[in-house]
Amino acid sequence: MSKFLGFSCSLCDREYGPNEIIYTCPKDGGNLDIVYNFSSLKQDVSSDMIINSPEESLWRYLPLLPVNQVHGRETPLQAAGWTPIFSPPALREQLGLQSLWVKDESRNPTASFKDRASAVVVARALEIGVEVVVTASTGNAGAALAGMAAAAGQKAVIFAPRTAPPAKIAQLLIYGAEVLLVDGNYDQAFDLSILAANEFGWYCRNTGYNPFTLEGKKTAALEIWECLINRRSFESPLAVFVSVGDGNIISGLHKGFKDLQALDWLAEMPRIFGVQAEGSAAVANAFSAGVEEISPVAAETLADSISVDLPRDGVRAVRAASQTGGAYLTVSDAEILAAIADLGRVGIFAEPAGAAAYAGLHKALKQAIIGSEDPVLVFNTGSGLKDVNAAMQAVAPAVIIEPTLRAVEQALDLSD
Ligand SMILES: *Cc1c(COP(=O)(O)O)cnc(C)c1O
Ligand SMILES: [Zn+2]
Numbered sequence: 001m002s003k004f005l006g007f008s009c010s011l012c013d014r015e016y017g018p019n020e021i022i023y024t025c026p027k028d029g030g031n032l033d034i035v036y037n038f039s040s041l042k043q044d045v046s047s048d049m050i051i052n053s054p055e056e057s058l059w060r061y062l063p064l065l066p067v068n069q070v071h072g073r074e075t076p077l078q079a080a081g082w083t084p085i086f087s088p089p090a091l092r093e094q095l096g097l098q099s100l101w102v103k104d105e106s107r108n109p110t111a112s113f114k115d116r117a118s119a120v121v122v123a124r125a126l127e128i129g130v131e132v133v134v135t136a137s138t139g140n141a142g143a144a145l146a147g148m149a150a151a152a153g154q155k156a157v158i159f160a161p162r163t164a165p166p167a168k169i170a171q172l173l174i175y176g177a178e179v180l181l182v183d184g185n186y187d188q189a190f191d192l193s194i195l196a197a198n199e200f201g202w203y204c205r206n207t208g209y210n211p212f213t214l215e216g217k218k219t220a221a222l223e224i225w226e227c228l229i230n231r232r233s234f235e236s237p238l239a240v241f242v243s244v245g246d247g248n249i250i251s252g253l254h255k256g257f258k259d260l261q262a263l264d265w266l267a268e269m270p271r272i273f274g275v276q277a278e279g280s281a282a283v284a285n286a287f288s289a290g291v292e293e294i295s296p297v298a299a300e301t302l303a304d305s306i307s308v309d310l311p312r313d314g315v316r317a318v319r320a321a322s323q324t325g326g327a328y329l330t331v332s333d334a335e336i337l338a339a340i341a342d343l344g345r346v347g348i349f350a351e352p353a354g355a356a357a358y359a360g361l362h363k364a365l366k367q368a369i370i371g372s373e374d375p376v377l378v379f380n381t382g383s384g385l386k387d388v389n390a391a392m393q394a395v396a397p398a399v400i401i402e403p404t405l406r407a408v409e410q411a412l413d414l415s416d
Contacts, residue, residue, distance in 0.1 A: 002037070003044075003063070003066075004034065004035075004036065005018065005035045005036060005037050006035050007020075007021055007032035007034060007035060007211060008032065009025035009027070009028065009032055009033075010030045010031045010032065010033055010316050011025065011029075011031075011315065012025060012027055012028055012030060016032070022203075022210075023204065023209050023211070024209060024211075031208060031209075031211070031251075031312075031316055033211070033255065034066050034211055034212075034215055036064075036262070038262045041063070041263060042263060042264070045063040045064070045263075047263075047265045049063070050222075051226060055070065055082075056082050058081025058119060058120075060082065061219050064259060065215055065219075066120075066124070066215055067120065067127055068127065071119070071122070071123040071152065072119070072122075072123075072148075072151055075151035075152065076109040076110075076147060076148070077119050077122065077151045077152060079108075079109045080109060080115040080116055080118075080119035080148070080216075081115070081119070081219050083105050083107045083108060083223070084103075084104050084107055085101050085102070085103050085224075085227055085377070086104060086346075086348070087100060087101050087102070088347070090345070091343075091346050095361070095362070096365070097365070097370075097374070099375040099376065100375075100376050100377075101228060101378070102378055102379075102380060103220065103223075103224065103379050103380070104348055104380050105220070105354070105380060105381045105382065106349065106350065106351075106354065106381075106382055108144075109148075109151075110143045110147040111382065111383035111386060112144060112354075112382035112383065112386065113140075113217070113220070113379070113381040114140040114141045114143070114144035115144045115147070115148065116216040116220060116252075117144065117205070117207070117212075117214075117216035117248070117252075118147070118148040118213075118216070119144075119148050119216055120212050120213070120215050120216030121133065121145070121212045121216065122148040122149055122151075122152050122154060124212045125152075125203050126152060126154070130202070131154070131155060132154075132155045132156070132201075132202040132203065133145060133154055133155070133156050133157075133204075133205055134156070134158070134159070134193055134197050134204050134205065135156075135157075135158060135159070135193060135205035135206055135207075136158075136160070136189040136190040136192070136193035136194075137158060137160050137186075137189070138160065138168075138245070138307060138308075139165060139168030139169070139172075139304060139305065140168065140382055142158035142159075142160050142168070142171075142172050142179075143168055143171035143172055143175070145205050146158055146171065146175035146176070147171065149175070149177070150175040150176050156175070156176075156178070157177065157196070158172050158179050158180065159180050159189040159190075159192055159193040159196070160180075160182065160186075161181070161186050161188075162182060162183055162184075164181070164304065165386060165387040165388075165389065165390075167385060167388065168386055168387075169181070185299070185307075185309065186307065186308060187308065187310055190312070193206060194206065194209070206312070207246045207312060207313065208311065213248055214251055214255055214313075214316075216252070217248060217249050217251075217253070217255075217256075218252045218255045218256030218259065219256065220249075220253060220379075221252070221254075221255070221257045221260070222256050222259075224238070224253075225266055228377065234375050235373070236374055237268045237271050237375075238270040238271070238375050239270065239271045239273060239370055239374050239376045239377070240253060240271070240273065240326075240376075240379075241273045241275060241357040241360055241364070241376065241379065242272070242273070242274060242275065242357050242378075242379045242381065243275045243276070243303070243353050243354070243356040243357045243360070243379070244274040244275060244283050244317055245276075245280070245306035245308045245353065246311045246314075246317075247274075247311045247313035247317025247318075248313040249379075249381065250320045250321070251313050251317050251319075251320050253320065254316070254319065254324065257269055257270055257324075270377075272321055273321065273360065273361075273364065273369075274287070274327075274329075274360075275331060275356050275360030276328065276329075276330050276331075276356075277299075277303045277307070277336065277356060278301070278330045278331065278332050279297075279299060280297060280300065280301045280303070280306055280307045281297065281328075281330045282296060282297045282309070282310065282314060283314050283317045283318060283328065284328035284329070284330050285297070286314060286318050287318050287327070291318075292315045294310065294311055294314030294315065294318075296309045296310040297309055301336075301352075302336065302337075302352050302390055303336055303351075304352070304353070305352070305353035305382060327364075329363050329367075329369075331359040331360050333352075335363070336352045336355055336359050337352070337355075337393055338359065339356065339359035340355040340384065341394045341395055342358065342362075343358055343380060344384070344395075348380055349383060349385065350382065350383070351381075351382040351384050351385075352387060353382055354379075354380040354383070354384070357379050357380070357381070358380070361376060399411045
Protein backbone atom coordinates (compact mmCIF):
# COMPACT_ATOMS: atom_id res chain seq x y z
CA MET A 1 0.00 0.00 0.00
CA SER A 2 1.20 3.48 -0.84
CA LYS A 3 2.42 5.81 1.93
CA PHE A 4 0.55 8.81 0.42
CA LEU A 5 -3.14 8.21 1.14
CA GLY A 6 -4.57 11.55 -0.01
CA PHE A 7 -5.61 14.87 1.48
CA SER A 8 -7.52 16.09 4.50
CA CYS A 9 -9.09 19.56 4.75
CA SER A 10 -7.75 21.67 7.62
CA LEU A 11 -11.16 23.33 8.05
CA CYS A 12 -13.82 20.60 7.60
CA ASP A 13 -11.67 17.43 7.96
CA ARG A 14 -13.14 15.99 4.75
CA GLU A 15 -10.76 13.53 3.11
CA TYR A 16 -9.87 13.25 -0.57
CA GLY A 17 -8.00 10.61 -2.56
CA PRO A 18 -4.51 11.34 -3.93
CA ASN A 19 -5.80 11.97 -7.45
CA GLU A 20 -9.15 13.45 -6.55
CA ILE A 21 -7.99 16.99 -5.98
CA ILE A 22 -5.15 19.36 -6.81
CA TYR A 23 -5.21 22.44 -4.60
CA THR A 24 -7.71 23.37 -1.86
CA CYS A 25 -10.96 21.97 -0.42
CA PRO A 26 -13.77 22.55 -2.95
CA LYS A 27 -16.27 22.86 -0.10
CA ASP A 28 -14.73 25.68 1.90
CA GLY A 29 -11.39 26.58 0.30
CA GLY A 30 -9.50 25.15 3.28
CA ASN A 31 -5.83 24.26 2.98
CA LEU A 32 -5.24 20.54 2.54
CA ASP A 33 -2.93 18.40 4.67
CA ILE A 34 -1.29 15.43 3.03
CA VAL A 35 -2.32 12.22 4.78
CA TYR A 36 0.14 9.38 5.24
CA ASN A 37 -0.35 5.76 6.03
CA PHE A 38 1.61 5.81 9.27
CA SER A 39 1.02 2.18 10.14
CA SER A 40 2.72 1.08 6.93
CA LEU A 41 5.39 3.78 7.29
CA LYS A 42 6.20 2.53 10.78
CA GLN A 43 6.82 -0.92 9.34
CA ASP A 44 8.80 0.21 6.32
CA VAL A 45 10.89 3.07 7.69
CA SER A 46 13.04 3.33 10.81
CA SER A 47 14.65 6.46 12.19
CA ASP A 48 18.04 4.77 11.76
CA MET A 49 17.39 4.40 8.05
CA ILE A 50 16.94 8.15 7.81
CA ILE A 51 19.82 9.03 10.12
CA ASN A 52 22.21 6.81 8.15
CA SER A 53 21.15 8.15 4.76
CA PRO A 54 24.03 9.38 2.61
CA GLU A 55 21.81 12.09 0.99
CA GLU A 56 22.95 15.57 1.98
CA SER A 57 19.72 17.28 1.01
CA LEU A 58 16.05 17.21 1.92
CA TRP A 59 15.79 14.05 -0.17
CA ARG A 60 17.14 12.11 2.79
CA TYR A 61 13.51 12.32 3.97
CA LEU A 62 12.08 10.84 0.77
CA PRO A 63 10.33 8.03 2.71
CA LEU A 64 8.34 10.75 4.54
CA LEU A 65 7.51 12.81 1.43
CA PRO A 66 4.59 12.40 -1.00
CA VAL A 67 6.78 11.69 -4.04
CA ASN A 68 8.40 8.45 -5.09
CA GLN A 69 11.99 9.06 -6.03
CA VAL A 70 14.92 11.34 -5.35
CA HIS A 71 14.76 14.09 -7.93
CA GLY A 72 17.44 16.08 -9.65
CA ARG A 73 20.61 14.11 -8.93
CA GLU A 74 23.55 16.15 -10.27
CA THR A 75 21.42 19.32 -10.42
CA PRO A 76 20.72 22.07 -7.88
CA LEU A 77 17.54 20.19 -6.94
CA GLN A 78 19.83 17.79 -5.13
CA ALA A 79 21.12 20.59 -2.90
CA ALA A 80 17.86 21.86 -1.41
CA GLY A 81 17.65 21.61 2.35
CA TRP A 82 20.14 20.09 4.85
CA THR A 83 21.16 23.60 5.83
CA PRO A 84 23.71 24.32 8.57
CA ILE A 85 22.80 24.97 12.19
CA PHE A 86 25.13 27.40 13.95
CA SER A 87 25.48 28.37 17.60
CA PRO A 88 27.40 31.64 17.59
CA PRO A 89 28.82 32.29 21.10
CA ALA A 90 28.57 36.07 20.63
CA LEU A 91 24.81 35.84 19.99
CA ARG A 92 24.29 33.57 22.99
CA GLU A 93 26.12 36.11 25.09
CA GLN A 94 24.28 39.08 23.66
CA LEU A 95 20.90 37.50 24.37
CA GLY A 96 21.91 35.83 27.63
CA LEU A 97 20.77 32.44 26.36
CA GLN A 98 22.48 29.22 27.35
CA SER A 99 21.40 27.31 24.26
CA LEU A 100 20.81 29.13 20.99
CA TRP A 101 20.98 27.84 17.44
CA VAL A 102 20.55 29.61 14.12
CA LYS A 103 19.40 27.53 11.15
CA ASP A 104 20.64 29.31 8.07
CA GLU A 105 18.31 28.84 5.11
CA SER A 106 20.24 31.34 3.02
CA ARG A 107 22.46 28.33 2.21
CA ASN A 108 19.80 26.84 -0.08
CA PRO A 109 20.52 26.81 -3.85
CA THR A 110 18.52 29.97 -4.58
CA ALA A 111 19.28 31.43 -1.13
CA SER A 112 15.99 31.10 0.72
CA PHE A 113 13.81 28.62 2.61
CA LYS A 114 11.49 28.51 -0.42
CA ASP A 115 13.76 26.00 -2.19
CA ARG A 116 12.41 23.27 0.07
CA ALA A 117 8.88 23.83 -1.17
CA SER A 118 9.82 24.30 -4.79
CA ALA A 119 11.98 21.16 -4.89
CA VAL A 120 9.03 19.03 -3.79
CA VAL A 121 6.50 20.82 -6.04
CA VAL A 122 8.78 20.37 -9.05
CA ALA A 123 9.16 16.69 -8.15
CA ARG A 124 5.37 16.37 -7.98
CA ALA A 125 5.02 18.21 -11.30
CA LEU A 126 7.45 15.72 -12.91
CA GLU A 127 5.49 12.79 -11.48
CA ILE A 128 2.12 14.01 -12.74
CA GLY A 129 3.63 15.03 -16.07
CA VAL A 130 2.79 18.75 -16.24
CA GLU A 131 4.74 20.97 -18.60
CA VAL A 132 4.40 24.42 -17.08
CA VAL A 133 4.55 25.40 -13.42
CA VAL A 134 3.44 28.83 -12.26
CA THR A 135 3.59 30.77 -9.03
CA ALA A 136 2.84 34.13 -7.53
CA SER A 137 5.63 35.36 -5.31
CA THR A 138 7.02 38.33 -3.45
CA GLY A 139 10.28 37.12 -4.99
CA ASN A 140 11.76 34.16 -3.14
CA ALA A 141 9.12 31.55 -3.97
CA GLY A 142 9.41 32.60 -7.59
CA ALA A 143 13.21 32.49 -7.56
CA ALA A 144 13.06 29.05 -5.96
CA LEU A 145 10.53 27.74 -8.46
CA ALA A 146 12.39 29.28 -11.40
CA GLY A 147 15.69 27.81 -10.21
CA MET A 148 14.33 24.36 -9.44
CA ALA A 149 12.29 24.25 -12.67
CA ALA A 150 15.39 25.26 -14.64
CA ALA A 151 17.31 22.45 -12.96
CA ALA A 152 14.58 19.97 -13.87
CA GLY A 153 14.14 21.27 -17.43
CA GLN A 154 10.63 22.54 -16.76
CA LYS A 155 8.99 25.76 -17.85
CA ALA A 156 8.13 28.29 -15.11
CA VAL A 157 5.91 31.36 -15.19
CA ILE A 158 6.31 33.80 -12.28
CA PHE A 159 3.96 36.59 -11.19
CA ALA A 160 5.68 39.04 -8.82
CA PRO A 161 4.85 42.56 -7.69
CA ARG A 162 6.80 45.06 -9.78
CA THR A 163 8.20 46.43 -6.50
CA ALA A 164 10.06 43.17 -5.71
CA PRO A 165 13.76 43.75 -4.85
CA PRO A 166 15.90 43.82 -8.04
CA ALA A 167 18.10 40.89 -6.95
CA LYS A 168 15.05 38.63 -6.77
CA ILE A 169 13.83 39.77 -10.18
CA ALA A 170 17.34 39.16 -11.55
CA GLN A 171 17.19 35.59 -10.25
CA LEU A 172 13.86 35.00 -12.00
CA LEU A 173 15.23 36.29 -15.29
CA ILE A 174 18.57 34.48 -15.03
CA TYR A 175 16.85 31.15 -14.33
CA GLY A 176 14.98 31.63 -17.60
CA ALA A 177 11.42 31.90 -16.28
CA GLU A 178 8.66 33.85 -17.99
CA VAL A 179 8.53 36.82 -15.63
CA LEU A 180 5.39 38.92 -15.30
CA LEU A 181 5.79 41.90 -12.99
CA VAL A 182 2.34 42.85 -11.80
CA ASP A 183 1.53 46.51 -11.29
CA GLY A 184 -0.03 45.70 -7.92
CA ASN A 185 0.81 43.97 -4.65
CA TYR A 186 1.52 40.31 -3.84
CA ASP A 187 -2.14 39.57 -3.14
CA GLN A 188 -3.14 40.82 -6.59
CA ALA A 189 -0.36 38.78 -8.20
CA PHE A 190 -1.63 35.77 -6.25
CA ASP A 191 -5.20 36.05 -7.52
CA LEU A 192 -4.06 36.69 -11.08
CA SER A 193 -1.73 33.68 -11.11
CA ILE A 194 -4.60 31.37 -10.14
CA LEU A 195 -6.82 32.79 -12.88
CA ALA A 196 -4.01 32.27 -15.39
CA ALA A 197 -3.22 28.74 -14.15
CA ASN A 198 -6.87 27.73 -14.59
CA GLU A 199 -7.18 29.42 -17.96
CA PHE A 200 -3.99 27.99 -19.48
CA GLY A 201 -3.80 24.63 -17.71
CA TRP A 202 -0.59 25.34 -15.78
CA TYR A 203 0.33 23.65 -12.50
CA CYS A 204 0.20 26.24 -9.71
CA ARG A 205 2.76 26.23 -6.90
CA ASN A 206 1.21 29.11 -4.94
CA THR A 207 2.05 29.20 -1.26
CA GLY A 208 -0.89 28.27 0.94
CA TYR A 209 -2.70 26.84 -2.10
CA ASN A 210 -0.68 23.91 -3.43
CA PRO A 211 -0.58 21.26 -0.64
CA PHE A 212 2.89 20.03 -1.66
CA THR A 213 4.72 23.20 -0.58
CA LEU A 214 4.01 22.40 3.06
CA GLU A 215 5.57 18.96 2.67
CA GLY A 216 8.78 20.47 1.36
CA LYS A 217 8.83 22.97 4.19
CA LYS A 218 8.30 20.33 6.84
CA THR A 219 11.76 18.94 6.02
CA ALA A 220 13.29 21.78 8.06
CA ALA A 221 11.53 20.37 11.13
CA LEU A 222 12.84 16.91 10.29
CA GLU A 223 16.36 18.35 10.17
CA ILE A 224 15.91 20.07 13.55
CA TRP A 225 14.78 16.76 14.96
CA GLU A 226 17.61 14.79 13.39
CA CYS A 227 20.47 17.23 14.06
CA LEU A 228 19.43 18.72 17.38
CA ILE A 229 16.56 17.15 19.31
CA ASN A 230 17.56 13.57 18.60
CA ARG A 231 21.17 14.18 19.62
CA ARG A 232 20.64 15.81 23.02
CA SER A 233 18.27 15.81 25.90
CA PHE A 234 16.49 19.07 26.60
CA GLU A 235 15.05 19.87 29.99
CA SER A 236 12.37 22.05 28.47
CA PRO A 237 11.00 21.82 24.94
CA LEU A 238 12.93 23.52 22.16
CA ALA A 239 11.48 26.93 21.19
CA VAL A 240 11.57 27.50 17.42
CA PHE A 241 11.32 31.07 16.06
CA VAL A 242 10.39 31.73 12.44
CA SER A 243 9.07 34.67 10.47
CA VAL A 244 5.56 34.49 9.04
CA GLY A 245 4.00 35.93 5.89
CA ASP A 246 1.48 33.55 4.31
CA GLY A 247 2.05 31.18 7.22
CA ASN A 248 3.16 28.19 5.15
CA ILE A 249 6.66 27.80 6.63
CA ILE A 250 5.42 27.81 10.21
CA SER A 251 2.61 25.38 9.29
CA GLY A 252 5.16 23.17 7.55
CA LEU A 253 7.36 23.07 10.64
CA HIS A 254 4.34 22.08 12.71
CA LYS A 255 3.42 19.34 10.21
CA GLY A 256 6.97 18.00 10.27
CA PHE A 257 6.96 17.68 14.04
CA LYS A 258 3.45 16.15 13.99
CA ASP A 259 4.55 13.55 11.43
CA LEU A 260 7.51 12.66 13.66
CA GLN A 261 5.16 12.23 16.61
CA ALA A 262 2.87 10.03 14.52
CA LEU A 263 5.92 7.85 13.87
CA ASP A 264 6.76 7.83 17.62
CA TRP A 265 10.15 9.36 16.84
CA LEU A 266 9.58 12.63 18.73
CA ALA A 267 8.66 12.58 22.41
CA GLU A 268 8.04 16.26 23.02
CA MET A 269 6.56 18.81 20.61
CA PRO A 270 8.75 21.91 20.25
CA ARG A 271 7.07 25.25 20.98
CA ILE A 272 6.64 27.20 17.77
CA PHE A 273 6.85 31.01 17.75
CA GLY A 274 5.77 33.06 14.73
CA VAL A 275 7.14 36.53 14.09
CA GLN A 276 5.40 39.05 11.86
CA ALA A 277 6.16 42.61 10.90
CA GLU A 278 3.94 45.09 12.78
CA GLY A 279 2.68 46.38 9.44
CA SER A 280 1.78 42.91 8.15
CA ALA A 281 0.42 41.07 11.14
CA ALA A 282 -2.82 39.37 10.09
CA VAL A 283 -1.88 36.02 11.66
CA ALA A 284 -0.52 37.58 14.86
CA ASN A 285 -3.75 39.59 15.15
CA ALA A 286 -5.84 36.43 14.95
CA PHE A 287 -3.60 34.68 17.47
CA SER A 288 -3.88 37.46 20.03
CA ALA A 289 -7.65 37.67 19.51
CA GLY A 290 -7.81 33.93 20.19
CA VAL A 291 -9.49 33.16 16.86
CA GLU A 292 -8.52 31.22 13.75
CA GLU A 293 -10.33 33.41 11.21
CA ILE A 294 -7.89 35.70 9.47
CA SER A 295 -8.88 39.32 8.73
CA PRO A 296 -6.84 40.92 5.97
CA VAL A 297 -4.66 43.98 6.64
CA ALA A 298 -3.17 46.58 4.30
CA ALA A 299 0.38 45.26 4.54
CA GLU A 300 3.22 47.75 4.85
CA THR A 301 6.74 46.65 5.80
CA LEU A 302 10.24 46.75 4.38
CA ALA A 303 10.39 42.98 4.87
CA ASP A 304 8.93 42.25 1.43
CA SER A 305 8.94 38.46 1.84
CA ILE A 306 6.47 38.67 4.71
CA SER A 307 4.38 41.55 3.36
CA VAL A 308 0.98 39.94 2.88
CA ASP A 309 -2.54 41.39 3.14
CA LEU A 310 -4.34 38.07 3.46
CA PRO A 311 -2.14 35.17 4.60
CA ARG A 312 -3.14 32.10 2.57
CA ASP A 313 -2.18 29.60 5.23
CA GLY A 314 -3.32 31.64 8.21
CA VAL A 315 -5.48 29.10 10.00
CA ARG A 316 -2.80 26.45 10.20
CA ALA A 317 -0.28 29.19 11.06
CA VAL A 318 -2.33 30.22 14.12
CA ARG A 319 -2.57 26.58 15.17
CA ALA A 320 1.19 26.04 14.84
CA ALA A 321 1.65 28.38 17.80
CA SER A 322 -1.58 27.75 19.72
CA GLN A 323 -1.28 23.95 19.64
CA THR A 324 2.38 23.85 20.70
CA GLY A 325 2.53 26.33 23.56
CA GLY A 326 4.14 28.92 21.31
CA ALA A 327 3.03 32.45 20.54
CA TYR A 328 3.16 35.26 17.99
CA LEU A 329 5.29 38.38 18.23
CA THR A 330 5.34 41.46 16.05
CA VAL A 331 8.39 43.58 15.31
CA SER A 332 8.90 47.00 13.76
CA ASP A 333 10.95 47.64 10.64
CA ALA A 334 13.54 49.37 12.87
CA GLU A 335 13.82 46.23 15.03
CA ILE A 336 14.21 44.13 11.87
CA LEU A 337 17.05 46.36 10.66
CA ALA A 338 18.76 46.08 14.06
CA ALA A 339 18.46 42.29 13.82
CA ILE A 340 20.09 42.31 10.37
CA ALA A 341 23.04 44.15 11.92
CA ASP A 342 23.21 41.77 14.93
CA LEU A 343 23.25 38.67 12.71
CA GLY A 344 25.73 40.28 10.34
CA ARG A 345 28.19 40.78 13.19
CA VAL A 346 28.40 37.01 13.68
CA GLY A 347 28.76 36.29 9.97
CA ILE A 348 25.15 35.64 9.00
CA PHE A 349 23.71 37.89 6.29
CA ALA A 350 19.90 37.94 6.40
CA GLU A 351 17.30 39.70 4.32
CA PRO A 352 14.70 41.63 6.35
CA ALA A 353 12.19 38.76 6.52
CA GLY A 354 15.05 36.44 7.45
CA ALA A 355 16.16 38.60 10.36
CA ALA A 356 12.61 39.24 11.60
CA ALA A 357 12.60 35.96 13.55
CA TYR A 358 15.72 37.04 15.44
CA ALA A 359 14.10 40.41 16.20
CA GLY A 360 11.11 38.48 17.55
CA LEU A 361 13.33 36.35 19.77
CA HIS A 362 14.87 39.53 21.16
CA LYS A 363 11.40 40.78 22.03
CA ALA A 364 10.32 37.46 23.53
CA LEU A 365 13.30 37.62 25.89
CA LYS A 366 12.53 41.19 26.86
CA GLN A 367 8.91 40.25 27.56
CA ALA A 368 10.04 37.15 29.50
CA ILE A 369 8.10 34.88 27.15
CA ILE A 370 11.44 33.07 26.80
CA GLY A 371 13.84 32.61 29.70
CA SER A 372 17.62 32.29 29.68
CA GLU A 373 17.45 28.51 30.19
CA ASP A 374 15.03 27.80 27.37
CA PRO A 375 16.70 26.13 24.39
CA VAL A 376 15.99 28.20 21.29
CA LEU A 377 16.43 27.73 17.55
CA VAL A 378 15.88 30.73 15.32
CA PHE A 379 15.66 30.65 11.54
CA ASN A 380 17.30 32.93 9.05
CA THR A 381 14.94 32.26 6.14
CA GLY A 382 16.68 34.23 3.36
CA SER A 383 19.97 35.78 2.26
CA GLY A 384 20.81 39.44 2.73
CA LEU A 385 22.07 39.55 -0.85
CA LYS A 386 18.42 39.34 -1.92
CA ASP A 387 17.78 42.91 -0.77
CA VAL A 388 20.91 45.00 -0.60
CA ASN A 389 18.89 48.21 -0.36
CA ALA A 390 17.39 47.15 2.94
CA ALA A 391 20.77 45.92 4.20
CA MET A 392 22.31 49.33 3.61
CA GLN A 393 19.66 50.85 5.88
CA ALA A 394 20.81 48.58 8.73
CA VAL A 395 24.31 50.02 8.93
CA ALA A 396 26.11 53.36 8.70
CA PRO A 397 27.42 54.10 5.22
CA ALA A 398 31.05 53.34 4.40
CA VAL A 399 33.44 56.29 4.52
CA ILE A 400 34.94 57.58 1.30
CA ILE A 401 38.56 58.72 1.60
CA GLU A 402 41.37 60.30 -0.37
CA PRO A 403 43.95 57.69 -1.40
CA THR A 404 46.43 58.67 1.33
CA LEU A 405 47.68 57.11 4.58
CA ARG A 406 46.75 60.31 6.41
CA ALA A 407 43.13 59.85 5.32
CA VAL A 408 43.15 56.27 6.66
CA GLU A 409 44.41 57.54 10.02
CA GLN A 410 41.75 60.20 10.16
CA ALA A 411 38.93 57.92 9.06
CA LEU A 412 39.83 55.21 11.57
CA ASP A 413 40.81 57.69 14.27
CA LEU A 414 44.33 56.27 14.49
CA SER A 415 46.30 59.50 14.71
CA ASP A 416 47.65 60.58 18.09
C1 LIG B 1 8.35 33.36 2.25
C2 LIG B 1 9.29 33.82 3.28
C3 LIG B 1 8.93 33.88 4.64
C4 LIG B 1 7.56 33.57 5.15
O1 LIG B 1 7.04 32.32 4.75
P1 LIG B 1 5.45 32.12 4.71
O2 LIG B 1 5.26 30.71 4.36
O3 LIG B 1 4.95 33.08 3.66
O4 LIG B 1 4.95 32.48 6.05
C5 LIG B 1 9.89 34.31 5.53
N1 LIG B 1 11.12 34.65 5.15
C6 LIG B 1 11.50 34.61 3.86
C7 LIG B 1 12.88 35.03 3.51
C8 LIG B 1 10.61 34.19 2.89
O5 LIG B 1 10.99 34.18 1.60
ZN1 LIG C 1 -13.03 21.68 3.73
